[in-house]
Amino acid sequence: MQNMLQKIVSNMKLTSLKKYLQLMHVCGLLSLPDYSKDPKNIQKQKLYTICNRTFVTILIISFGINLFMNTIKNASLFCENLFVLSIVIATFGTACLIQIRLKMFIQTLDFFETTARLHRENKAVSRLQNIERMFIPVALLTTAVLVFLHVIVYPGLPKSTEELEALSKVYNLKYPQNALGFPLFIPFVDTSDPKVFYLSFGLEIYGAIMVTLADVLTIVVYPLSVLHLKYHFTILKDLTLxxxxxxxxxxxxxxxxxxxxxxxxxxxxxxxxxxxxxxxxxxxxxxxxxxxxxxxxxxxxxxxxxxxxxxxxxxxxxxxx
Structure with missing residues (x-):
């Protein structure tokens, strides 16, 4: 798994949708079929993927419960967090749905990528490939920065007295200055308590990384699939001429x-x-x-x-x- 990650990082200039799926495999959000001939490695990867998905699902449920139990007291916070929750559910759900048809999806990608590579002297295909190589890194960087600002930077920002009072009232926090970027509901636990906050903060960062990867997959999968079709039809058009x-x-x-x-x-x-x-x-x-x-x-x-x-x-x- 470490060798696969090193290979992906060393070939970032050749970023493609298939390589991004390999990155998600390494991070435990997808389980690529036939990646190993060792049944033990396959079972370990499946278990690793199930654990990661279960963890993210628990975080989503916790965030959702907190949204409808506490955040609903404040209309602006409720609307903002409801929007975030909808995006997270949609993107994480998309990643899970792709897993169901992943083998067929990868076979289709292999076919189109191989065809484009064999016709790489075609100038139109070369331009389209350059777009693909830039699209995923830009989407990943943009999404990661936005999530980073909300999850990591927000808890450390100074807050006004009014904001602290609102957070304390809405989420029943004893230390509102320690409010998480995405407030979670944990029964009988105050996540702002310093003894709990750093553990909750670390878990939320890990969950945010998983959600970021799922977000980017949802953002890029449709346009890049269309791009691969355009590769193929460009080649067919030139051959027809x-x-x-x-x-x-x-x-x-x-x-x-x-x-x-x-x-x-x-x-x-x-x-x-x-x-x-x-x-x-x-x-x-x-x-x-x-x-x-x-x-x-x-x-x-x-x-x-x-x-x-x-x-x-x-x-x-x-x-x-």
Whole structure:
């Protein structure tokens, strides 16, 4: 788990939605399928994830009980905390729902990311990938700063006499200057008591980290999923425009495509000073190049078939013999 975290941190310049899911796996909010061949490690990860989710659920319930038992006495605080509670429930619930379909979701991500990587010379795809690499770090940093200010900074800020009196009255606190950023309900316990406050404060920070990760996942999952679809349709659009035309690679050499989705191709024979030249290539590629050049109509049919296959979910890798 430590090695996975180090790998994620060292590759932050290549941040993607899949890498973010790996980070959530390390932090115990998701349990990635097939991440380990050792059944013991899988069971440990599942137990770790269940414990983290249970802990966050208890914090949410405690915050909710306090909201409707105490915060309701103050309209402005109630509205503010109700808004926060709604966001937390929605984002944490989204993370739990994603776990249910996580294997299928990761398979879909693998398909789209692989296709985009194989077509990385496409300028439009390159621009879209740059957007993705920036989106998650910006969302994570922004959300973390907002949560940090409310959970960590707020308890240490000086408060006016009126604010202290309001906190004491609403939450029945003996030491209102020790009010938590997100007030929790613990039966028969005053969370402002110095003997309890620091423990409660530490637990709330840990819970806030978990909620921050869930918040960011909810923020990025839809736009990045749409972005991956845009990768794919951009590639399909460019391949469609090549129908009936001579195909060239990024170096300007004429080519024949053998697999569109995997961007596999063979270089076409070309003439120079009246002589036919062939670049170095394997015998199989040479055979394909010769076959396609002798049968341009069949190549066109093959290209159209590959194009129609590429529109489906799982690409075909068949090539003519």
């Amino acid at each position: 090549l129908v009936g035309k001579t195909h060239f690679n990024s170096c300007g050499q004429p080519i024949f495509y053998t697999n569109l989705l995997e961007n596999e191709k063979v270089i076409r024979r070309f003439k120079k000073d009246g002589k036919k030249l062939e670049p170095p290539m394997s015998e199989q590629d040479k055979h394909l190049s010769h076959w396609f050049e002798r049968h341009p109509d069949l190549y066109e049919t093959f290209y159209l078939r590959e194009h129609s296959v590429s529109i489906g979910t799982h690409p075909s890798t068949q090539t003519p013999g």
